[in-house]
Amino acid sequence: xxxxxLDNPIWSALISDNAAFGSGTDQVRFxxxxxxxxxxxxxxxxxxxxxxxxxxxxxxxxVLFSPTPDLDPLPFDIMDAIPGYQMVFEAELPxxxxxxxxxxxxxxxxPAMLDxxxxxxxxxxxxxxxxxxxxxxxxxxxxxxxxxGHRLKANGFTEISAVCTHPDHNGKGYARRVLNTxxxxxxxxxxxxxxxxxxxxxxxxxxxxxxxxxIRTNMNFYVLKKSRAELRDPV
Numbered sequence: 266x267x268x269x270x271l272d273n274p275i276w277s278a279l280i281s282d283n284a285a286f287g288s289g290t291d292q293v294r295f296x297x298x299x300x301x302x303x304x305x306x307x308x309x310x311x312x313x314x315x316x317x318x319x320x321x322x323x324x325x326x327x328v329l330f331s332p333t334p335d336l337d338p339l340p341f342d343i344m345d346a347i348p349g350y351q352m353v354f355e356a357e358l359p360x361x362x363x364x365x366x367x368x369x370x371x372x373x374x375x376p377a378m379l380d381x382x383x384x385x386x387x388x389x390x391x392x393x394x395x396x397x398x399x400x401x402x403x404x405x406x407x408x409x410x411x412x413x414g415h416r417l418k419a420n421g422f423t424e425i426s427a428v429c430t431h432p433d434h435n436g437k438g439y440a441r442r443v444l445n446t447x448x449x450x451x452x453x454x455x456x457x458x459x460x461x462x463x464x465x466x467x468x469x470x471x472x473x474x475x476x477x478x479x480i481r482t483n484m485n486f487y488v489l490k491k492s493r494a495e496l497r498d499p500v
Contacts, residue, residue, distance in 0.1 A: 270419055271351060271459065271481065275330050276305030277419035286396060293317045295327060299393045301416070302328045314338050321491050328389065329487045330461065341489035347463055350470065351484040354448055354458040356477025367446050370400040370412060377409040378402075378427075385429035388461075394427070401446050403439050411439035413447050423451045425460040444476050461486070 270277040279287045279294040287296045293316045295304035304327040306313040318340050321327060326344065329336070336346075370378060375395055382390035400414030411434065416426035425447050430439045451458040461484055462469050470480075 268353070268422070268457075268481070271353070271422060272332060273305065273307075273330075274351070274417050274419065274422075274424065274461075275303045276307060277422075278417040278424075279305050281420050282418040283397070289320060290316060293320065295321065297393070298325070299391050300396055301391065301394060302326055302389050303417075304329055309333065309336060309338075311337075311339065315340065317341075318491055323491055323493045325491050327489050327491075329489065331485055331487065332482050334483075334485055336485065336487055338487060338489050340491075342492050343487065344490050345486075345488040347486040347488070348465075349461055349463045349484050349486050350480045351482050352460050352462060352470075352473050352478040353481045354452070354477055355479050358449060358452050367401040367403055367442060370395065370402045370409075370414070374402065374409060378412060381409055381412060381431060382427060382429060385431065387427045387429035390427050397426070399423075399447060399450060400427070401443060403442065405434065410434040411443055413440075413443035415447070415451070418456075421456050422459055423454075423456045425451070425458055428460075440472060441476065444473075448476070 276294065279296070286300050287294045289295055293306045293313050295317065304317055306317065309331060317327070372395065375392065378395065379390065379392070397415045400412060402409050402412040404410065411430040413425060413428035415423050417424040425444065428440055428443050448458045459481070460473065460478065462473065
């Protein structure tokens with residue numbers, strides 16, 4: 266199984282397993298915005314950036330992943346460019362944790378999931394992000410305190426995403442339990458688990474390495490905005 270599709274993970278997902286969650290052209294595609302803010306293109310050319318700009322509405326924020334630093338996304342405005350890593354699980358299948366109380370999360374838990382992700386900020390999470398599937402959660406006294414699940418999926422590779430813990434419950438091992446469970450489920454399906462993380466999140470990087478993930482490549486996260494023409498070039 267070739268991992269070269271991970272060089273362009275959003276595009277790879279949008280033209281394969283996650284195609285039903287997006288729209289666009291044969292060169293540029295983006296997820297429905299109530300699922301994810303991500304956009305991808307076959308190659309990062311000025312023509313493709315212009316196509317994406319024309320396709321999305323004014324003031325829309327889109328996020329791209331690329332190993333390439335100093336990407337020039339004109340005519341978009343760059344709101345942020347965040348250095349990060351793409352990490353792939355390469356260890357033996359982790360042992361099942363005894364006494365795990367992680368439960369499958371459904372549409373009924375979406376409000377609680379939105380509350381938790383807004384507080385813990387693991388990355389973009391919208392009203393229909395749960396459609397990516399594979400979400401598991403831990404509860405204490407009926408309250409969702411930790412979660413994680415799937416996101417980008419393409420040709421045998423499944424991204425782990427939204428792994429987070431309520432700040433009041435840090436240090437209880439929830440992140441490890443969530444990762445362990447989600448990795449086991451992805452691996453048992455014959456797929457390879459991978460994830461993305463900010464380079465400055467050293468605590469998370471160290472946890473992922475202890476869990477059996479290795480850095481495959483640098484990955485830059487670009488947050489772009491389509492500003493209205495009158496705001497971009499005032500007269």
